[in-house]
Amino acid sequence: MAEVGYRLNFARSWRPRAFKEVVGQTTPVQLLANSIARDIYFPVYLLSGMRGSGKTTVGRLFAAALNCERLVDFCAGSCQWNDLPCGACRSCQLMQRGEHPDFIEVDAASYTGVENVRQIIDEAQFLPVVGRKKVYLVDEAHMLSKSAFNAFLKMLEEPPASVIFLLATTEAHKIIDTVRSRSFQLFFDPLPFDTLADYLIQVAQKEGISCEREAVEVIAQQSEGSVRDALTAFEQAGVAAEQCITIDLVRGLFGLVSFAAVFDLYHALFVRDIPRVFDVVSEFAGQRRSLAHGWSVLVEVATGALWFEKSLLMPNLRAYEKDFQRLIAAAPQGFFARALDLFFKYELLLQKTQNQKQLFERMIIACLEFVGGSGEVAVQFNPVEQVKDSKGAGAPVSSVPLVQAVMEQPLVETSGNVNTEAEVWKKFLAQVRPLCKDPILLSVLASGCFQGVDSKVVRVMFPKSFAFYQELLINARLLWQPVLEECFGGGATLLPFFSTEGEDAGRVRPVAGHDKGPTAELVKKNSAKVSMPVQKRKQMRGGTAVDISDVNAWPTANMLVGLFPGSVKLYEE
Numbered sequence: 266m267a268e269v270g271y272r273l274n275f276a277r278s279w280r281p282r283a284f285k286e287v288v289g290q291t292t293p294v295q296l297l298a299n300s301i302a303r304d305i306y307f308p309v310y311l312l313s314g315m316r317g318s319g320k321t322t323v324g325r326l327f328a329a330a331l332n333c334e335r336l337v338d339f340c341a342g343s344c345q346w347n348d349l350p351c352g353a354c355r356s357c358q359l360m361q362r363g364e365h366p367d368f369i370e371v372d373a374a375s376y377t378g379v380e381n382v383r384q385i386i387d388e389a390q391f392l393p394v395v396g397r398k399k400v401y402l403v404d405e406a407h408m409l410s411k412s413a414f415n416a417f418l419k420m421l422e423e424p425p426a427s428v429i430f431l432l433a434t435t436e437a438h439k440i441i442d443t444v445r446s447r448s449f450q451l452f453f454d455p456l457p458f459d460t461l462a463d464y465l466i467q468v469a470q471k472e473g474i475s476c477e478r479e480a481v482e483v484i485a486q487q488s489e490g491s492v493r494d495a496l497t498a499f500e501q502a503g504v505a506a507e508q509c510i511t512i513d514l515v516r517g518l519f520g521l522v523s524f525a526a527v528f529d530l531y532h533a534l535f536v537r538d539i540p541r542v543f544d545v546v547s548e549f550a551g552q553r554r555s556l557a558h559g560w561s562v563l564v565e566v567a568t569g570a571l572w573f574e575k576s577l578l579m580p581n582l583r584a585y586e587k588d589f590q591r592l593i594a595a596a597p598q599g600f601f602a603r604a605l606d607l608f609f610k611y612e613l614l615l616q617k618t619q620n621q622k623q624l625f626e627r628m629i630i631a632c633l634e635f636v637g638g639s640g641e642v643a644v645q646f647n648p649v650e651q652v653k654d655s656k657g658a659g660a661p662v663s664s665v666p667l668v669q670a671v672m673e674q675p676l677v678e679t680s681g682n683v684n685t686e687a688e689v690w691k692k693f694l695a696q697v698r699p700l701c702k703d704p705i706l707l708s709v710l711a712s713g714c715f716q717g718v719d720s721k722v723v724r725v726m727f728p729k730s731f732a733f734y735q736e737l738l739i740n741a742r743l744l745w746q747p748v749l750e751e752c753f754g755g756g757a758t759l760l761p762f763f764s765t766e767g768e769d770a771g772r773v774r775p776v777a778g779h780d781k782g783p784t785a786e787l788v789k790k791n792s793a794k795v796s797m798p799v800q801k802r803k804q805m806r807g808g809t810a811v812d813i814s815d816v817n818a819w820p821t822a823n824m825l826v827g828l829f830p831g832s833v834k835l836y837e838e
């Protein structure tokens with residue numbers, strides 16, 4: 266029987282064997298080489314950086330170089346520092362086979378206790394067997410317990426001259442200060458995107474793998490600076506590819522929405538091919554990644570299109586020049602600028618909603634308004650108008666605009682019993698009213714314009730001016746949710762929309778006839794509270810711009826900017 270071939274995976278076979286083969290990380294490698302060249306050593310080196318950045322690899326090379334028999338040549342100047350370790354001498358051979366008696370690698374994740382550290386310290390007292398130095402490489406060093414660190418610290422006060430500790434960690438801040446301050450700290454930065462892509466191209470050439478530069482760039486981007494992750498992904502792509510590693514193949518491997526699908530969606534929107542739009546959106550929703558990822562690819566292509574209109578092709582989209590030419594030729598005037606503005610209005614809502622798919626569909630349908638076309642557009646894609654018109658006509662199904670909308674717009678699943686469902690919404694409001702102690706919440710609920718129910722999702726449109734109260738509405742969920750389920754059945758959820766239109770009272774109006782009377786007055790009073798005297802507003806010109814990019818620190822400000830585009834300024838009282 267033929268022997269089954271076994272090949273090391275790329276992450277191992279491409280592991281550097283000498284300092285010169287290390288990708289990036291010039292500074293830590295140079296510092297360690299200088300340490301050897303000047304024969305000055307620290308008892309502890311702290312190697313910190315993200316996973317896959319080469320900490321343990323460089324640590325092993327350093328250990329091998331320290332004990333390499335050609336170190337004398339290096340010191341005599343007849344050998345370059347980056348040729349170390351030689352890889353050929355007895356010590357280097359032992360290192361490569363993982364049998365060097367003076368190199369001990371410890372995984373702190375499995376040896377966290379003080380006993381393990383004491384044992385290591387006791388053994389460290391013995392002199393090296395074959396080399397000059399005994400080297401301990403402690404991986405995931407931050408996992409050591411506090412008592413283990415303290416035992417370690419005692420040894421550091423009087424370190425044995427022939428022992429060197431290399432502590433590798435992804436979380437240097439978890440290493441206690443007293444140990445950290447006695448260490449020589451080396452930082453391993455994530456590899457720059459270009460360096461990583463160039464390196465993969467080099468690997469491809471040596472391994473005889475054919476690949477597109479753009480495909481390799483996607484791998485480099487997705488690996489976020491980790492050489493190991495990049496090599497592993499590249500190897501997988503090589504196995505999956507029939508001949509050449511293409512960008513579409515790689516995007517598929519990472520579960521990314523393909524650019525082809527996004528181009529397809531935009532073209533379908535331009536020609537109002539509604540069934541196709543629906544199909545592509547469903548494909549997005551069926552992806553491994555969340556729809557927020559679909560959103561980001563839509564935005565990426567729209568931004569790329571805006572630049573392309575200004576005769577610039579973004580570097581990461583180089584593979585799609587022809588697609589962009591076709592896209593721009595087919596796009597209505599100003600489409601991408603308007604679409605982008607719309608997408609960003611939905612960004613935060615998409616992250617918050619529990620009904621991402623419906624909201625995403627709503628966003629895409631809203632895009633159709635930028636395509637222009639027939640005069641029926643406004644009727645078809647303004648569900649608020651539909652309900653209002655149908656009410657006016659008495660019998661909804663026979664009303665002409667609604668029938669047209671149903672026939673020409675299969676996306677909106679109007680179940681035909683709009684009136685009945687609207688009645689249920691009224692019933693819901695009537696039942697919530699006595700439970701609700703907060704007049705503002707009551708006003709917000711009453712201002713909602715019922716849109717319909719699809720698969721237990723109750724869609725309600727609120728006026729744009731009430732978007733401010735979205736959190737109030739969501740926070741009061743415990744109060745209204747049971748009533749909602751009682752009225753619309755178990756598992757019913759409320760999907761609030763906030764009108765993206767201007768504050769046109771004719772378009773968004775309450776179903777239940779609360780546009781007049783005490784509720785409306787409450788809203789007015791509330792608005793009065795929010796508005797401020799002219800004098801004060803004049804004083805507030807100027808102010809200091811505030812960076813609110815940290816969403817956790819500025820949740821409300823971020824939500825507001827998501828709804829009302831603009832900037833945030835800080836004013837002194």
Ligand SMILES: [Zn+2]
Pocket residue numbers: 332333334335350351352353354355356357
């Ligand atoms: Zn050697």
